[in-house]
Amino acid sequence: MAALEAARDLLVELGYEALSIEAIATRAGIGKQTIYRWWRSKAAIIVEAVLEGIIDPPGSVIIDTGHLRADLERWLDSVVAALARPGGEALLRALAVAGASDPAATRALTEGLSGAEQEALLNRLRAGRQAGQIRADVDLKTTADTLTGAVVVTVLSRAPLTTERARKVLDVVLNGIESKPTDLTGSDRGLDSHPDARL
Amino acid sequence: MAALEAARDLLVELGYEALSIEAIATRAGIGKQTIYRWWRSKAAIIVEAVLEGIIDPPGSVIIDTGHLRADLERWLDSVVAALARPGGEALLRALAVAGASDPAATRALTEGLSGAEQEALLNRLRAGRQAGQIRADVDLKTTADTLTGAVVVTVLSRAPLTTERARKVLDVVLNGIESKPTDLTGSDRGLDSHPDARL
Amino acid sequence: MAALEAARDLLVELGYEALSIEAIATRAGIGKQTIYRWWRSKAAIIVEAVLEGIIDPPGSVIIDTGHLRADLERWLDSVVAALARPGGEALLRALAVAGASDPAATRALTEGLSGAEQEALLNRLRAGRQAGQIRADVDLKTTADTLTGAVVVTVLSRAPLTTERARKVLDVVLNGIESKPTDLTGSDRGLDSHPDARL
Amino acid sequence: MAALEAARDLLVELGYEALSIEAIATRAGIGKQTIYRWWRSKAAIIVEAVLEGIIDPPGSVIIDTGHLRADLERWLDSVVAALARPGGEALLRALAVAGASDPAATRALTEGLSGAEQEALLNRLRAGRQAGQIRADVDLKTTADTLTGAVVVTVLSRAPLTTERARKVLDVVLNGIESKPTDLTGSDRGLDSHPDARL
DNA sequence: ATATAAGCGAGACGGTACGTCCAGTCTTGGT
DNA sequence: ACCAAGACTGGACGTACCGTCTCGCTTATAT
Incomplete structure (x- = not known):
């Protein structure tokens, strides 16, 4: 049209x-x-x-290599890249305003856009849970929203959305922030061979 | 005025x-x-x-009882309560639109409003880190943004913001989603060495 | 409209x-x-x-009974009557201001309004000239303008426009002011040869 | 000021x-x-x-050489010249609008400006009457208004105010328009040695 | 094959709000 | 004590769009 x-x-x-x-x-x-x-x-x-794809949304890529952290990093990187395109952040802001202004738009967006985007993310998380990579009692929808929420707030507050920032978000969501007094051996720290994971 | x-x-x-x-x-x-x-x-x-406080923002209470999780729960509960007041969610949406429409407004809001709100939250997190309740390598600013981000997307997407949802968010951010203590074998860690893990 | x-x-x-x-x-x-x-x-x-006639202008009636002076008197009387109607003088002043403010309005008014009004007056004067009642060398357009001019200044200066005043104007225009028939000696005519008489 | x-x-x-x-x-x-x-x-x-003379009005010069027509011609020429100055006609229009808008202004103008201008003209006419150049029954105030009225209407209608036009006005006012059947000798025509008097 | 109608471009319409300018009044601070 | 400076309420300006409403002019069917 x-x-x-x-x-x-x-x-x-x-x-x-x-x-x-x-x-x-x-x-x-x-x-x-x-x-x-x-x-x-x-x-x-x-x-x-x-x-309809006439405006191509800040699309992202979610794949399943079996490595949860790597897949989520890749996904966040693709989100960052999509938003870094000219007009990318402006488009996300426009969608936020459109949604805030019009409940019907909100519904259409959350069902349509997130229906593609978030559903893929959720599927990856579900797969991760099945593979035992994600705690069983975690609410995956909440997890997805938390990840996208961090991105949205960053863009809305006009802070630069960088790969580093995405890494930090991922670190919080994957590892949590609480120190584990019962795990002083750092058993899982050694496994985290990404020295830049929390730059 | x-x-x-x-x-x-x-x-x-x-x-x-x-x-x-x-x-x-x-x-x-x-x-x-x-x-x-x-x-x-x-x-x-x-x-x-x-x-100026003429519109009182969906203000919240952050206290420090020494118990991090309890304090953050209390804070999130106060946020939920503030947004549950009539016009509370509409106000947050209005602020989001105002910020999205006007870069100057964005700056003023993030510096002013978050300057009070977020700073208090950050202080509590810093105290938690000093008390050893939070991992030393966690980026506290990111943590704060992630918490508020989850709240903001929930409101923007017009999903009901309940205490339960707040609890789930807190669970994700505090504990992370990765299953760790029960999985010391690092079954999936072998993948960690994927060279493209952070592309 | x-x-x-x-x-x-x-x-x-x-x-x-x-x-x-x-x-x-x-x-x-x-x-x-x-x-x-x-x-x-x-x-x-x-x-x-x-x-368009929505505002009916201080219209006047010009007829041709063959008697020039009587016809002009009748016309002037109708003008006086029209202006005496409530708002009549105010309307003329408004038209003067409208014309003074806007060249296009001036043109439209002089062509449209006077095109009807003045043309009728001019026609009567032309008829008078053909009938030998008006000197052949008189400029009829000037005559018409002089008559209406006297009316306009009177109204603009907010002097009362009475039938008597109209009669006096008519007397001046019809007879002129120079005394002639009784003064055949040309007592002041000697000055007529002043070379600078028309500087 | x-x-x-x-x-x-x-x-x-x-x-x-x-x-x-x-x-x-x-x-x-x-x-x-x-x-x-x-x-x-x-x-x-x-x-x-x-x-106050800060704006110098389209001033004119009225002198008394004893020759009525010549003096009036000279006066009208000076009026034409004054209005021909840049902004001259615009000023007259402005004064007309000011007068039309504000009764007090009208009074001040007719008493002040015309008090100087018109009074001088009236004086010249009075002198002419005393000298027998003007018919005794003519209303001199009306005569003055008729002359100025023709000028004002010309300017308001944005017609070019030329010396020729001034001459024609003067011809009408001085001689009248009626042909004098009782004066076929043209006694006063011979005296009018100005061939261009009615160009 | 022609009539009927449905969809469309164009844009006039009654309105609301914009952001600007100015009227006329009132207050303040410096001389 | 006066006055420049300018803030204030109020209101009109001329413009941009809103959402509704005819207009004709295609097309595309249905007789």
Whole structure:
């Protein structure tokens, strides 16, 4: 649909707030009414553009090599890379605003976008649990949300989202922060052969 | 300032997007120009109202009883309670939108609001580290962001933020998700030497 | 058009300067943009209202009974009567201001309004010339302007425009002021040869 | 007063409508309140500037050489010249608008400006009547108003005010337009040795 | 093959809010 | 004590969009 492509272009040029339905219609060379016939709001247009892949979302890659930490690192790296593309962070912010403004958009996004993205992440975590890499009593949904939450907050607060930061987040989520007084041998520390894991 | 109180009231009544500077001026019984003289944007008004305490942010209580987990539970409970107040979640969403719309607002919020809130949280974490309750190599800033991030995404995605959910988040962050003490054989550790583990 | 009627009413109530486009739109129950779509300025609205007859201009009646002086007297009387109507003088002043403010309005008024009004007057004068009642070398356009000019200045200077005053103007224009028939000696004519008489 | 000079400058630069009291105060380097202390309105400022000679009015010269027509021609020429100066016509229009907007300004102008200007013209006409050059029953005030009225209307209608036009006006007012059937000898025509009198 | 209708572009419409300018009043601080 | 400086409420400016509403002009079916 020309409207979605026009919306994408204008979103990049102007940002979400300055984006107007009128401008989308004009740019797309279609009537305003046609837009209203298909979408309820500005947020709905952007959401659909994302879900339809016209705006390519800050996609990420989740694979399963059997090594949980490595896979999650790879995933976080791909997220960082996706957001580092021009307009990547702006798009995530736009989606956040669209979601905050419109409950329907929120639902569509969490079901659609996260339905692809988060589900893949969850699957990897489930596999990790089955492989005994993840404690059985951990809530995997919470884990996924915690990981993405750290990313979202970083972007919303306009802090630079670097690979290092991603590593630190991963370290917290994988290892927790509590010191284990019962495990002074550092049995699992030795296994952590990544000296830069918490740079 | 009457403007800030009017902004607060209208924010609760209408939400951030529907909030207009004209309405704030009318409600406050002041001239529109006066608002423009003091604030650059709608976001700036809300930010100042929050920082000045006219809008009381979803504030929280952080105390130090020496028991880290209990203190963090108490803190998260207070956050949940604050957001459960009428307009609490809407306010957080409004702040997120304000921050996403206006870089200056982002900075002011992260420095001001988190400067009080997050700093207190960080202090508690530092105390915990000194007390040996937190691993020395953990990045405390990341920890704080991860905790708040989980809260923020939950609210932004309009999922119910319950005490249970808060407990689960805390469990992940405190304990991590990796199973360790029961798995001293390092069954999956062999993979750790994958050369591409941190690509 | 509702806008023109609203403009007319408000012009009478408030006067030209206090008249606002916003008030016209509100009174007419139309959007402000609609007004801007059709007219460039406040002056243009008033001008069109006059030309369309929504505001009926201080119209006058010019007939041809063959008796020049009587016809002009009748015309002037009708002008006086028209201006004596409530808002009549105010309207003329408003038109003067509109014309003074906006060159386009000036043109429209002189071509449109005077195009009807002045043309009729000119026609009567032409008929008078053909009938030998008016000197052949008199510039009729100048004559018409002189008559209306006397009326306009009177109104602009807020002097009472009475039938008596109209009669006096007519006397000047019809007869001239120079005493002639009784002064055939040309007592002051000797000066006529002054070389600088028309510097 | 600096305010009057600032008003004059801004009047030339911007025109009457675009002239603002705020701009006058700023330009004059004085407080707005000071202006309101001395003048009631924008019109009042302009009027006083004219009356005080800060804005020099389209002044004219009326002399008495004994030759009525020549003197009036000379006067009209000086009026034409004054209005031909840059901003001359604009000033007259501004005064017309000021007068139309503000009754007090009208009075001040007609008493002040015309008190100098018109009085001199009236005096010349009175002298002409005493010399028998003007019919005894002519209303001299009306005559003066008719002459100035023709000038004012010409300027307001944005028609070019030329010497030729002034001559034609003078011809009408001096000679009248009616042909004199009882004076076929053309006694007074011969005296009119100005072949270009009605160009 | 022609009539009917459905979808579309275009854009006018009544509105709301924008951000700016100025009116006219009031307060403050320096001379 | 005055006055420049300028903040204040109020209100109009002219613009941008909103979401609704006709308009004609395609196309595309259904008679």
